[in-house]
Amino acid sequence: MLTHHIPLGRPCTADGVFLAPGVPPTPPPPKSRNDWSPYHNDIEFATAEFAFKQRHMSNAAADTLFDLMAALLAKHNDSPPFADHKDLHQVIDATQLGDVPWQGFSVQYTGEHPENAPSWMDDEYDVWYRDPRLMAHNMLANPTYKKEIDYTPFREYDAANDTCRWKDFMSGDWAWQQAASHSYNCSNWSKFLMLIIVQNSERNLPHPRYWTQYKQPVGHDVSHSVCAHMFLTL
Numbered sequence: 001m002l003t004h005h006i007p008l009g010r011p012c013t014a015d016g017v018f019l020a021p022g023v024p025p026t027p028p029p030p031k032s033r034n035d036w037s038p039y040h041n042d043i044e045f046a047t048a049e050f051a052f053k054q055r056h057m058s059n060a061a062a063d064t065l066f067d068l069m070a071a072l073l074a075k076h077n078d079s080p081p082f083a084d085h086k087d088l089h090q091v092i093d094a095t096q097l098g099d100v101p102w103q104g105f106s107v108q109y110t111g112e113h114p115e116n117a118p119s120w121m122d123d124e125y126d127v128w129y130r131d132p133r134l135m136a137h138n139m140l141a142n143p144t145y146k147k148e149i150d151y152t153p154f155r156e157y158d159a160a161n162d163t164c165r166w167k168d169f170m171s172g173d174w175a176w177q178q179a180a181s182h183s184y185n186c187s188n189w190s191k192f193l194m195l196i197i198v199q200n201s202e203r204n205l206p207h208p209r210y211w212t213q214y215k216q217p218v219g220h221d222v223s224h225s226v227c228a229h230m231f232l233t234l
Contacts, residue, residue, distance in 0.1 A: 013025070038091055038094040039091060040081075044091070048082075048088060052088065052089075062084070063085050066081075066083060066084055099138075100138060102129070102130060103128070103129055106125065106127070107125050108122075109121045150170035152170070152179070153170050153171070154171055155171060156171055169197070
């Protein structure tokens, strides 16, 4: 495998000072293993993940589940993780991932209306999103993916016939050319090329009126990395 000859993406401190070979970067502040906030404990978190994310449970089904749990736990002077679906949703809405809060705005078609215009031209649509720039920062700061990011463009060749093999985005000609065009300025040597791949998907959504858009930093192994996302209500 041949990497680009200019040392783009060299590890450095937050101030841009290059690290010596083999010296790890400053680790992130440690987090308590028992901090499940805004959930009271790991059981509440697991319940929310199961009901909302895994099973896409309806409001009525969630209420029934928590009522049954309440009836079972009452004799032990205990209560279920959530009182009802409203309590569940309030805690989920209070959950912050990497301190990037949800934001929202509304959009509406403002162009000309033909005769017998379709209803979507008059409807208002809500868009919910997290700041893409801050989400990208959090992805890059996550040590879980430190070995799954290509910081420098590369070219991989088949040893049998010396033909170039393309797999990830950073192995392509475009990434190599971009690195070459920016590497003549030595102030760029502490930087690395980062692009965002955006894709739309309507799979695995809790409601058929939601349209999801995912974004992923180029250089991540697609099969393992997580994606930031936003929701558009239809």
